[in-house]
Amino acid sequence: MVPAGLPQDAQRATPIHNTRMALLTILEYPDPRLRKVAAPVPAVTPEIRKLIRDMAETMYAAPGVGLAATQVDVHKRVIVMDLSEARDELRVYINPEIRSAEGEAECEEGCLSVPGYYDNVTRAARVHVRALNERGAAFEFDAEGLLAVCIQHEIDHLSGTMFVDHLSPLKRARLAARARKKQRLAG
Numbered sequence: 484m485v486p487a488g489l490p491q492d493a494q495r496a497t498p499i500h501n502t503r504m505a506l507l508t509i510l511e512y513p514d515p516r517l518r519k520v521a522a523p524v525p526a527v528t529p530e531i532r533k534l535i536r537d538m539a540e541t542m543y544a545a546p547g548v549g550l551a552a553t554q555v556d557v558h559k560r561v562i563v564m565d566l567s568e569a570r571d572e573l574r575v576y577i578n579p580e581i582r583s584a585e586g587e588a589e590c591e592e593g594c595l596s597v598p599g600y601y602d603n604v605t606r607a608a609r610v611h612v613r614a615l616n617e618r619g620a621a622f623e624f625d626a627e628g629l630l631a632v633c634i635q636h637e638i639d640h641l642s643g644t645m646f647v648d649h650l651s652p653l654k655r656a657r658l659a660a661r662a663r664k665k666q667r668l669a670g
């Protein structure tokens with residue numbers, strides 16, 4: 484609430500393009516906050532658009548090809564991705580839903596929340612996805628290849644699932660031991 488008596492300009496909400504972007508902290512496995520289930524976004528507000536900008540800046544800086552809000556400890560169903568070589572094709576998915584999936588494909592995956600670890604994961608080869616864009620408009624698309632892998636990986640994050648959950652119990656045990664050692668060394 485802006486106090487009465489201020490000039491007209493001071494009472495106007497700050498437009499999103501005038502706000503500074505911020506680098507957000509990416510949570511690391513096995514942080515329990517990565518296991519929270521994200522809530523649907525009821526409306527694309529200026530606060531959500533600011534989150535999208537901050538998530539995009541964080542993803543580009545990491546660098547990564549995708550980022551789910553869960554990874555920056557915001558438990559709302561928002562994903563950003565950029566699979567382009569030039570890093571100039573930002574994709575935004577709000578409330579994404581996989582409507583259908585078919586086939587199986589194995590692909591090597593990484594995760595900004597599990598730095599330095601890559602492994603093969605088997606997922607659906609093709610998915611049909613529905614989502615809202617940053618203006619709140621619904622759109623649908625078919626995905627295969629890296630787009631299909633990445634959107635499934637990011638939607639998993641919104642449900643509290645990580646790519647390591649798709650690995651064998653032995654690999655997960657080794658990874659958990661590695662994470663505990665890293666935590667001990669960090670103090």
Ligand code: K1U
Pocket residue numbers: 546547548549550551591592593594595596632633636637640
């Ligand atoms: O969700 C995340 O943690 C981001 C993750 C997305 C992803 C990559 C590969 C397969 C499935 C999902 C990453 O971006 S890991 C980093 C990465 O793949 C990369 C980094 C720099 C340039 C190119 C790729």
Ligand code: ZN
Pocket residue numbers: 593594595596636640646
């Ligand atoms: Zn990830």
